[in-house]
Amino acid sequence: MTTTLSPSDAGAVVGEAPLSGVTVIDLSHVYNGPYATFLMALAGAEVIKVEPHTGEHLRSRGDMGGAALPFAMLNSNKKPITLDLKSEQGKEILRKLVKKADILVENFAPGVMERLGLGSAALRQINPRLIYGSSSGYGKDGPYRNYPAMDLVMQAMSGVINSTGHPDHPPVKSGAALCDFFAGIHLYSAIMTALFARERTGRGQTVEVSMQDATYCSLASNYGMLNARGDAAPERTGNRHGGLGVSPYNAYPTKDGYVVVNSPGDRHFNAILDVIGRPELKEDPRLNSRGARVQNFQLVDELLETWTRDRTKNEVADQMLKAGVPCAPVRNLREVMNDENMHARGSLQWVDHPELGRVVLPHTPLNFEGVPRRPLEPSLPLGASNEEVIVGMLGYSKEEFDRLVQQKIV
Amino acid sequence: MTTTLSPSDAGAVVGEAPLSGVTVIDLSHVYNGPYATFLMALAGAEVIKVEPHTGEHLRSRGDMGGAALPFAMLNSNKKPITLDLKSEQGKEILRKLVKKADILVENFAPGVMERLGLGSAALRQINPRLIYGSSSGYGKDGPYRNYPAMDLVMQAMSGVINSTGHPDHPPVKSGAALCDFFAGIHLYSAIMTALFARERTGRGQTVEVSMQDATYCSLASNYGMLNARGDAAPERTGNRHGGLGVSPYNAYPTKDGYVVVNSPGDRHFNAILDVIGRPELKEDPRLNSRGARVQNFQLVDELLETWTRDRTKNEVADQMLKAGVPCAPVRNLREVMNDENMHARGSLQWVDHPELGRVVLPHTPLNFEGVPRRPLEPSLPLGASNEEVIVGMLGYSKEEFDRLVQQKIV
Numbered sequence: 026m027t028t029t030l031s032p033s034d035a036g037a038v039v040g041e042a043p044l045s046g047v048t049v050i051d052l053s054h055v056y057n058g059p060y061a062t063f064l065m066a067l068a069g070a071e072v073i074k075v076e077p078h079t080g081e082h083l084r085s086r087g088d089m090g091g092a093a094l095p096f097a098m099l100n101s102n103k104k105p106i107t108l109d110l111k112s113e114q115g116k117e118i119l120r121k122l123v124k125k126a127d128i129l130v131e132n133f134a135p136g137v138m139e140r141l142g143l144g145s146a147a148l149r150q151i152n153p154r155l156i157y158g159s160s161s162g163y164g165k166d167g168p169y170r171n172y173p174a175m176d177l178v179m180q181a182m183s184g185v186i187n188s189t190g191h192p193d194h195p196p197v198k199s200g201a202a203l204c205d206f207f208a209g210i211h212l213y214s215a216i217m218t219a220l221f222a223r224e225r226t227g228r229g230q231t232v233e234v235s236m237q238d239a240t241y242c243s244l245a246s247n248y249g250m251l252n253a254r255g256d257a258a259p260e261r262t263g264n265r266h267g268g269l270g271v272s273p274y275n276a277y278p279t280k281d282g283y284v285v286v287n288s289p290g291d292r293h294f295n296a297i298l299d300v301i302g303r304p305e306l307k308e309d310p311r312l313n314s315r316g317a318r319v320q321n322f323q324l325v326d327e328l329l330e331t332w333t334r335d336r337t338k339n340e341v342a343d344q345m346l347k348a349g350v351p352c353a354p355v356r357n358l359r360e361v362m363n364d365e366n367m368h369a370r371g372s373l374q375w376v377d378h379p380e381l382g383r384v385v386l387p388h389t390p391l392n393f394e395g396v397p398r399r400p401l402e403p404s405l406p407l408g409a410s411n412e413e414v415i416v417g418m419l420g421y422s423k424e425e426f427d428r429l430v431q432q433k434i435v
Numbered sequence: 436m437t438t439t440l441s442p443s444d445a446g447a448v449v450g451e452a453p454l455s456g457v458t459v460i461d462l463s464h465v466y467n468g469p470y471a472t473f474l475m476a477l478a479g480a481e482v483i484k485v486e487p488h489t490g491e492h493l494r495s496r497g498d499m500g501g502a503a504l505p506f507a508m509l510n511s512n513k514k515p516i517t518l519d520l521k522s523e524q525g526k527e528i529l530r531k532l533v534k535k536a537d538i539l540v541e542n543f544a545p546g547v548m549e550r551l552g553l554g555s556a557a558l559r560q561i562n563p564r565l566i567y568g569s570s571s572g573y574g575k576d577g578p579y580r581n582y583p584a585m586d587l588v589m590q591a592m593s594g595v596i597n598s599t600g601h602p603d604h605p606p607v608k609s610g611a612a613l614c615d616f617f618a619g620i621h622l623y624s625a626i627m628t629a630l631f632a633r634e635r636t637g638r639g640q641t642v643e644v645s646m647q648d649a650t651y652c653s654l655a656s657n658y659g660m661l662n663a664r665g666d667a668a669p670e671r672t673g674n675r676h677g678g679l680g681v682s683p684y685n686a687y688p689t690k691d692g693y694v695v696v697n698s699p700g701d702r703h704f705n706a707i708l709d710v711i712g713r714p715e716l717k718e719d720p721r722l723n724s725r726g727a728r729v730q731n732f733q734l735v736d737e738l739l740e741t742w743t744r745d746r747t748k749n750e751v752a753d754q755m756l757k758a759g760v761p762c763a764p765v766r767n768l769r770e771v772m773n774d775e776n777m778h779a780r781g782s783l784q785w786v787d788h789p790e791l792g793r794v795v796l797p798h799t800p801l802n803f804e805g806v807p808r809r810p811l812e813p814s815l816p817l818g819a820s821n822e823e824v825i826v827g828m829l830g831y832s833k834e835e836f837d838r839l840v841q842q843k844i845v
Binding site for chain 2 (some may be wrong): 041043044056060064068082086089090091092093094095098099145163164165167168169170172173174175176177178179180181182183184185186187188189190191192194195196197199200201202205206207210211213214215217218219220221222224225226230231232233234235237238239240241242243245246247248249250251252253254260261262264265266267268269270274276278284285287289290315316319327329346349350351353354355357358359360361362365366367369370372373381384387390391392393394395396408417424
């Protein structure tokens with residue numbers, strides 16, 4: 026087990042942020058790419074967020090104020106600069122940045138960067154150590170590559186919508202923008218894998234992710250049921266298991282909302298029977314094995330409902346959890362935002378944001394033991410880091426910088 | 436830009452799989468950890484899947500046959516061995532494996548590995564270059580760390596269920612097991628980040644992810660609406676935008692199912708008006724700006740529905756896509772499984788599986804340009820790689836191996 030420090034990294038210290046010293050050029054917008062670069066920033070990278078003069082979509086779109094917090098959630102600890110990538114001088118500045126960068130991230134539609142003359146081949150010629158990471162709806166090489174793609178569209182195309190909802194109700198999308206975020210975190214994954222490989226080969230590479238591919242496996246239970254039952258498989262199972270292979274597994278009504286229970290094993294089910302005061306049913310052949318409970322899932326659900334209906338969701342969850350039964354209240358977003366577990370871990374933090382006031386912002390879900398969390402720096406206004414990057418990092422004079430600003434290049 | 440090859444990696448070749456030469460000990464089960472190690476295997480790592488003699492949960496649970504395909508989806512290209520980790524000899528074999536490994540992955544409840552004497556501190560003492568990656572529902576250091584956690588429970592606790600469904604219907608879980616898979620792909624991310632850092636520090640580290648943290652940001656739109664509108668924010672928006680900030684954005688009925696349309700910009704909306712034969716409405720003040728359409732979203736939805744209702748979902752999608760409008764049919768899983776785009780990209784493949792017959796299996800969503808896809812090797816039966824690993828890799832004699840098998844250590 027020899028330590029293999031390369032000369033340029035001789036100063037690396039155990040306990041230091043894992044991406045310290047890594048520079049990222051972030052051309053991405055809305056959720057997908059920005060989530061990837063958010064995780065890079067919180068892992069210690071220097072992220073330069075390059076936006077058009079109108080701001081990236083999420084910053085500029087009004088959405089009746091609803092886009093403001095999402096923008097703040099995903100853009101902490103980044104350095105925003107403006108750059109007109111359609112101008113020759115703007116492209117020249119981007120190329121200078123690329124020479125100093127380790128990673129470039131974009132989630133434009135396929136072909137946009139090539140049409141600007143800034144495609145991965147061109148940029149990796151300038152800097153062969155660059156990792157060029159892109160994400161799109163359908164990927165850049167399949168027959169659907171030019172279809173426009175957004176989270177709702179991808180939820181429809183990937184089968185998420187048709188698999189969500191009650192069997193007797195129309196299909197409904199997942200409230201979470203899972204296709205966007207699955208793509209973003211897979212993009213982060215591909216880039217980190219390539220960054221590791223670069224340490225061994227000395228060369229960067231182009232990596233690519235599609236929202237469609239990134240979502241597929243999350244429907245594994247449902248594909249399993251389709252494979253096992255064929256046309257007898259229901260399209261949607263409400264709050265029941267996606268493969269209808271577990272019982273109890275459902276949401277149950279309480280006095281003030283719902284609770285969910287998911288108890289695959291006999292041990293869990295016996296604990297439930299003790300909690301609800303029906304221990305005599307432990308020997309009932311309709312209930313005393315996993316297979317029997319799955320066959321008689323309606324009986325199981327009625328049994329639980331009869332008991333949950335007269336209690337509050339937190340009372341039910343407390344009693345079940347004390348008995349070791351996987352159970353939880355169906356919480357609303359205000360409850361989640363104030364979750365004591367996440368605040369204790371530091372993955373949620375109250376922050377005084379200069380534009381939004383006191384808000385809850387996420388820190389990274391990636392925890393590196395012994396590495397302290399990087400302090401959250403609230404997202405900055407459009408172009409706030411222009412001078413720091415153009416003058417400080419690229420070495421333009423103050424006069425040149427002023428001229429570039431005046432010409433709306435920067 | 437100098438090439439910084441370290442001595443032990445001098446043989447690394449551009450175009451080679453990025454994780455070739457990396458060895459992974461996989462103690463994980465069901466979806467979360469196995470998805471992370473599936474991506475490692477497909478990126479070229481050697482993944483040794485360690486299971487108890489009963490098989491990991493997903494392999495052993497019947498689920499009326501519904502668990503068979505999910506197991507096959509996530510366990511391609513892995514080497515399964517059996518090991519009794521409660522026996523001293525079984526622990527000793529695991530320690531020998533750890534000495535040869537780069538990465539260990541587990542998603543037991545917090546504390547399980549420590550109670551076996553195989554916690555991250557103990558294992559990293561044996562091999563300081565080891566990356567020890569773990570994933571759990573709530574993380575290992577917060578007040579909820581001992582709560583049992585599964586996907587349904589985490590969807591309830593994280594606000595996904597309460598945010599999913601039609602406003603006038605009860606809340607419903609997402610059909611996709613997003614909490615499990617978000618955790619799995621974040622775990623992969625954390626491990627790759629640490630693997631990169633190891634190249635610079637020479638030391639491994641312990642990384643950790645929770646399902647709860649990994650899901651939070653995917654509800655960004657919904658948090659945005661709550662922040663902007665406070666108690667006036669609806670808990671669920673059906674198929675409308677989670678922030679109610681975009682229109683048209685909905686699922687619309689057709690003759691044979693639904694289509695979705697998501698068109699934030701004026702350009703898209705004008706294209707829709709041309710497609711549906713109502714170009715005169717381009718000047719209508721109720722419709723001619725993004726803000727106006729959001730205010731009059733019911734009018735917008737009626738306008739589209741009137742036109743979609745008399746057509747099939749594929750007819751509607753074809754016409755909209757030709758006009759550049761983000762639109763898609765709500766597809767069922769059979770349609771998705773046969774998606775021509777994913778099959779063309781190789782991210783879905785037809786495979787003759789020895790146990791399941793001809794099935795569709797996913798390849799990795801992580802694409803490394805210039806690196807050919809590793810051929811998919813179907814998942815193997817329990818313990819299929821016992822001899823290869825115990826004799827071939829660890830150097831036990833055939834006689835010792837037979838004895839270990841006889842004693843049910845292996």
